[in-house]
Every structure is written in C-alpha cells, then in structure tokens.
Amino acid sequence: MVTFILKRIGSGLVVLAAISCLTFFLLYFSSTNIARNILGEYATPEQVAAKQSELGLDQPILTRFATWVGNALTGDFGTSWFTNEPVVQSLLTRLPVTLALVVTSILIIAVLSTLIGVAAAVKRGWIDRVVQTAAVIGDAIPNFVLAIVFVTIFAIQLGFFPATSSIQPGADAGAWVASLTLPVIALVISGLTSAAQQVRSAVIKQLEKDYVRTLRSRGISEGVILFKHVLRSAAPAGLTVLSLQFIGMLGGVVIIEQIFALPGMGALAVQSTTLGDTPLVMGVVLYTVIIVIIVNLLVDLANGWLNPKVRVS
Amino acid sequence: MKFGPRATSVAIVAATAVALVGCSSAAGGKSGGGSAVDTLSIGSLSNILSFDPAQAHLGHQMPLYQAAYDTLVLRKPDGSFAPMLATEWEYNDDQTVLTVDLRDDVTFTDGEKFDAEAAKANLDHFKSANGPDAAQLGSVSAVDVVDEDTIDITLAAADPALVYYLSQAPGLMGSPKALGTEEIKTVPVGSGPYVLDAKSSVNGSQFVYTANEDYWNKDLQKFAKVTIKVLTDITARTNAVVSGQVNATLLDAKNGKQAEGAGLKEVSYPVDWNGLFLFDRDGQNTPALGDVRVRQAINYAFDRETMLEQLSLGHGEVTAQIFGKTTDAYIPELDDAYAYDPEKAKSLLAEAGYADGFELTLPVLPGTEAIMAMVQQQLADVGITVKQEAVPQANYVTDLQAAKFSAAWFSVFQGEPWVAIKQAIGPQAAYNPFKTTTPELQAAIDAVQTGGDKSGELAKDVNEYVTEQAWFAPWYRIDQMFYIDDKITVEPQAQQAVPSIYNYAPAS
Numbered sequence: 004m005v006t007f008i009l010k011r012i013g014s015g016l017v018v019l020a021a022i023s024c025l026t027f028f029l030l031y032f033s034s035t036n037i038a039r040n041i042l043g044e045y046a047t048p049e050q051v052a053a054k055q056s057e058l059g060l061d062q063p064i065l066t067r068f069a070t071w072v073g074n075a076l077t078g079d080f081g082t083s084w085f086t087n088e089p090v091v092q093s094l095l096t097r098l099p100v101t102l103a104l105v106v107t108s109i110l111i112i113a114v115l116s117t118l119i120g121v122a123a124a125v126k127r128g129w130i131d132r133v134v135q136t137a138a139v140i141g142d143a144i145p146n147f148v149l150a151i152v153f154v155t156i157f158a159i160q161l162g163f164f165p166a167t168s169s170i171q172p173g174a175d176a177g178a179w180v181a182s183l184t185l186p187v188i189a190l191v192i193s194g195l196t197s198a199a200q201q202v203r204s205a206v207i208k209q210l211e212k213d214y215v216r217t218l219r220s221r222g223i224s225e226g227v228i229l230f231k232h233v234l235r236s237a238a239p240a241g242l243t244v245l246s247l248q249f250i251g252m253l254g255g256v257v258i259i260e261q262i263f264a265l266p267g268m269g270a271l272a273v274q275s276t277t278l279g280d281t282p283l284v285m286g287v288v289l290y291t292v293i294i295v296i297i298v299n300l301l302v303d304l305a306n307g308w309l310n311p312k313v314r315v316s
Numbered sequence: 317m318k319f320g321p322r323a324t325s326v327a328i329v330a331a332t333a334v335a336l337v338g339c340s341s342a343a344g345g346k347s348g349g350g351s352a353v354d355t356l357s358i359g360s361l362s363n364i365l366s367f368d369p370a371q372a373h374l375g376h377q378m379p380l381y382q383a384a385y386d387t388l389v390l391r392k393p394d395g396s397f398a399p400m401l402a403t404e405w406e407y408n409d410d411q412t413v414l415t416v417d418l419r420d421d422v423t424f425t426d427g428e429k430f431d432a433e434a435a436k437a438n439l440d441h442f443k444s445a446n447g448p449d450a451a452q453l454g455s456v457s458a459v460d461v462v463d464e465d466t467i468d469i470t471l472a473a474a475d476p477a478l479v480y481y482l483s484q485a486p487g488l489m490g491s492p493k494a495l496g497t498e499e500i501k502t503v504p505v506g507s508g509p510y511v512l513d514a515k516s517s518v519n520g521s522q523f524v525y526t527a528n529e530d531y532w533n534k535d536l537q538k539f540a541k542v543t544i545k546v547l548t549d550i551t552a553r554t555n556a557v558v559s560g561q562v563n564a565t566l567l568d569a570k571n572g573k574q575a576e577g578a579g580l581k582e583v584s585y586p587v588d589w590n591g592l593f594l595f596d597r598d599g600q601n602t603p604a605l606g607d608v609r610v611r612q613a614i615n616y617a618f619d620r621e622t623m624l625e626q627l628s629l630g631h632g633e634v635t636a637q638i639f640g641k642t643t644d645a646y647i648p649e650l651d652d653a654y655a656y657d658p659e660k661a662k663s664l665l666a667e668a669g670y671a672d673g674f675e676l677t678l679p680v681l682p683g684t685e686a687i688m689a690m691v692q693q694q695l696a697d698v699g700i701t702v703k704q705e706a707v708p709q710a711n712y713v714t715d716l717q718a719a720k721f722s723a724a725w726f727s728v729f730q731g732e733p734w735v736a737i738k739q740a741i742g743p744q745a746a747y748n749p750f751k752t753t754t755p756e757l758q759a760a761i762d763a764v765q766t767g768g769d770k771s772g773e774l775a776k777d778v779n780e781y782v783t784e785q786a787w788f789a790p791w792y793r794i795d796q797m798f799y800i801d802d803k804i805t806v807e808p809q810a811q812q813a814v815p816s817i818y819n820y821a822p823a824s
Contacts, residue, residue: 045746151551264556
C-alpha cells in the first residue's frame, strides 16, 4: 500500500511539473498587452515599456520560466500583477469557499445518488423510469440556469437567502450556510441525476451476476446481498463518476460563483486567465492539480477498501 | 484575511445538514443590507490594482481610494473645486507654477503628520511609480517645499487640468512613511474619512471600512461603516441591490427595469459619449476618410434618436459633439449639428467622388455586436460597406492606439476640456493614433493651454472645429444608471462613472 501511494505521489509530481510547464508556455503565447492592460488606456508607450521591464515581460520565455520555477520551489509564488496581493494569500482566501461549495455538493450527491440509484435498480418500475427521465432533464438544464431561477425565487422574492454571498473572513456558520445553500442545491440537482443513473446501471449489472444468484441460493437476505456485496462491487463506477464530477465542478463552479458573487477560486481563475495574470494563473493551476491528484488517490484507496477485487497489494 | 480550516469544516457540515433536511437558513436575504443611518454598502463593478495611491485610477475605482485617502483638492458633485488638504492654490502669471497652501492639522492613520514634505513625497512618488494615471502629472517638472504648509508645483508647460488632477488619483495623499512599502499595496494608510478593516476585507470581493475616529472633516464622514462589494457581474449587482444587500450600484438600461420594479430610485447622469472615432482624417489607410465631406456624410447617416432608443432604451441624450454638458466647452447647438439626413449623406459622398460608396473596416469588441450591426445597417443605407473584424477585449485599445483601424466605436468619458483634448484631439492624444492635426486646430489648442481661467471657454473653438470637420461621429451621451434604495441619498458626480464616496448620505 505504501509503495502504491508513493508511486501515485511520484506520478502526480510528474503531472504537476508537466502541467506547470505547459500552462506557463500557453500563457506566454496567449497573453498579449499585459502591461497595457494593467496600466489602462491612458498610459504612455514609455510607461508600458517600463511596466514590461518591471514584470520581466521583456525577458526570454525560458528565463522567465526558470525564475518562476526557482521561486516556486522555495514556496514563493509571487504577487498578482493585477491586485498586488501575494498569490498564496489570494488562494488561501478563496480556496475554502470553493472547496466548501464543491465538497458539500459532492457529499450530498454521493448520498442521494446512491439511495436513488439503488432504489431504481432494485425496484425498477416507475422509480426507474423517473430516474432515467430525470437524468436526461438534469443533464439538459445547466446549473447556472437553476441558480438564476433560485436566486429570483428564494432570495429576491421570498428573501430566505442572501442573493449574493455574505461570506467574509470571520463570518459565522450561519453566513456560510445561507450563502452556500442555493449554489449547492443548484450544483446537486444538475449532478445528482447523472450520478444516480451511473449507480443504477452499476447495481443492475451486479444484480445480474452469478455470485448474486449463488448468494440468494444460500439463503442470504436481500439486504445483506445488496449492501454488503452488490454495492461494494458497484462502488467503483459510482466513485469514478463522483470523482469526475468533483474535478469538473472545480472548473465548472465559475458561473455559479459569479452569479452568487462567492469569493471563490472560479472567479479568480477566470479573471486571472483573461487578464494574463501569470503568477496568479500558475498558482490556481498548481493548487487545482494538487487537489485533483489527491482526489484521484483517495478514490483509488476507497475503491480498494470497498472492493477487495481492486485492492492493491 | 483568511478563512480558517475550522470555518471551512463548519461550513461543509452545516451546509450539508441544511440542504439534506431541506430547510432554509435563518440568515435571510435582507440581512446583508446596512441599517438606515450608519452603514453604507455599495456594489462596485471594478476592483483595484493596489492601495498604493500612485496606482489609483479615475472613475469606478475612486470611491475605494476616497474612503481611505483625502485628495489635495475636493471635487464637488457639480464638478467645481473646493479646498480639502489644500486650503488654496494660485498660479503665477504664465501658468507654470501652482503655489498650494496646505492644511496643518491633519495626521495620517499611522500618526505621521501631513505637511508640505508629505505632499511633495506623494506627488514625486506618483510621478515615479508608473501607475495607470501617471501621465496626468506628465507636465510637472518639479515639486518644491516652500514652507511647512506650502508647496510649489512647477510645470514644464501650462496644464489647465492640473487642479482637476489634484482632485483625482494624483491628489490622493498617503502617509510618506508607508509610500513605496509592500504593506500599502494591500492596506491603505491615508488620512481619509474611513479606515480599511483589512481583516474583514477580501481583495476582489469586498472592502470593509470603518469611520476614522480622528477624521478632521466630519462633514464628509457620514457613515460609521462602509462596505464596497466588488460585483463585476451585472446580474449579481442587480440581485444584490434588489434584495437589499447593497444600498447602491451601477446598472444598465435592461437590468435597471428590474431595479425600478423593485422600487429602487434611479439616479442618472451622462458621463460617456458613444459613437465612432474617425481616426484616419488624413486618409492614410482609408483615403475616403481624408475628405471632410465623407466624414460629415457618416455623421448624417446615423439616426441617433433611433440608435439611442434601441441600443440604450432611450437612456441618454443625442449629440454630435464630444464635449460634455458639464464643461465650459459645451455648445448646445452642436448637439443637433448632424440631424439624421441620409439623402444629404449620399449627396456629400457623391460630391466627394464616392457615389458608389467605399469599404470601411471596423473592429468589433466582444459585447458590442448589436451596436456594430446597427452601424453596419445605417452606413449601408448611404452606400458605405462596413467590414467587421472581431478583436479580443485585451487587444482592443492597443489596436486602436496602434492605428490598426481607420475608425472605431468607443464609449469615452467626457472630462474637462483639456482632459478631452489630451485624450482624443491633440497630436499626442491616446485616441489620435494617426496624429492628425492642422495649424488652425493647433492654434486653438495652444490658446486653451495658456488660457488660464478662460481655458474652458476657449475650448469652444476646438469643439466647433472638430465637430465641423467631423473628426468624430458621436451619437449620444449615455446615462450612467445608478440605483439606490430608500435608506440613503446620493448626488451624481460630474464627469465620474460613479458618485464619489462623499456624495452618499443617510436618507434621514
């Protein structure tokens, strides 16, 4: 197990290095007029040239990359070009908001999709048809549309929740709950149906296997068969879709965060990328990749724990 | 300025529990709004580069700085100037030295005293720190301390906008001890009416200020607490003001309808002019534009009333001049200088030898597709074929200033006459990429520069010239549509995208 974890961490570091390199070079080729955009429309050409020099934009790309890597290895990710705030501070301020939003949504999706998926697989009939229809509808309605509808009804018309985030440093749990409830529900609705559909398919597949018939012939109760054997075997499919949803949500919460004005990573990532704020984009990418690597590792470990057949030695 | 891991855990567990049981939180949507008398919450569409006053920028960002920093000169809502940290100011005879007397009873929040040395340190820092508006002090050659509360600002050439600049970014005064440090980039150190509560603020999300207890001018300090929420998305700004989370914000005509429906008060005032810059007046790249009759034909081709109605739902005033109503250069008659007349446009084109029209390439900024479609249709009606070329937002200004296009749409603020001349008319203006000029125009510009108190009036000649010569094709002055709730009042700020922080007051 330790070897497996070390191997995964090793390959994760390789991925991290490759993505850092790729992102830096992509930013170099896609970002133009950064100094002009920092200084605005009334800056003189001389001012723009001075700003380029100050930021090192007049240096060759390899020199700039080497400088960034050297600093990053010492934990110095630099300062945002557009807010002058240290990158690490920007990320530490915003990461908890995005993680709270995404982790909460995924936990709810995990619980509800398992319950609904298993019910649809076991009972079939109308529950199954509802799940399958809902999966299509859930996929068809973007979560930001749901978010706008929810804001209009529950925040503006009824006043149950704040229309935009009231999360701020030192805010109590009530403010977090009030600010995250509508965005979480929007994310859950759009993610739940497809996850439930995956669980349903995986459970049906397992229920058709020979070992289930054998267990039944030995008089083992349906509950034990379902929860002790079938669900364990079906778990990899569910965990895989959840991990994919988690990773997708990290990037996909951008619009949700903008609608609710949540001070999360999504808005930060979009703004910094649009502006060409290289230090901040690199920070966002590194943190995101690290989170993705950790999530994938945890999913693999969970799969192994749940299902001996995929357990690694 | 960090959310601790405990808070995150609490939030995850609590949000999960609440959502699973399907109950709503006790924290209602209206709770974020300020109480009627002592708190103000504003939705801002702009973040700031840094709290270093030398990195400040005019317009949307000013309230964020005004909360923490005083300026040398106070710009009143009607655009006139009043004492602030400067008590009085006077030019020498040839308008090249401005002597400024300063208050002697002001201290910064770090305990440093404001005096002539501090004012000099700030102005020198502004010139050297390469901020967005550094060029505003481009004509300043030296700042000298005359005595403890007097400075001389010496100019290389007369600058009729200098006093205006001292009411904007260059006039923001920070503690000399903090200037140039890393700390001031994220935590302002000024002498303004409010002090940033850094622990409650998140850069790019919200800035929380509390009243500066030792503030020298209580008349400008009307709230105990001010929160400025950065809401770049207009839907979020609309939701925030409609639900009572912020007291005031800037919207547009479409979203304004929702705000009106919710009973909010509209405070509109014109700041920008919308229309086409006809850059290539010498016909270098597009020979047709070198003929004044062609440029006038373009002006006659636009049905400004219809454009205003369709593009801005009627929120604005049609015009054919680029100088604003709040300036001395404004000439009321010029608003109707080019009344819609497509037949006259065709006849002018024919006189100029373009009876069959010509092709004009215009850049298209993302989000302006509807505007450009209308431009294309109206110019097509008189025989001019518009070819559209999409330009990314990040490249738009750079491409215009690099003379890549002979003409372009833009929305530009109508500042003081000398500001407008430096912005769009003078040979070195940012928006005169082909550097066009004529001896007649230059003489008029020179008269404005050295005109002293009459400078604004003299700019009428410049206005008449560029309107008659059709250097531009303005359509209308668009309203800044500001919405407030009934807990506060606000006065519009002349020539500024949003009201100054001092313009807000509790309704009672």
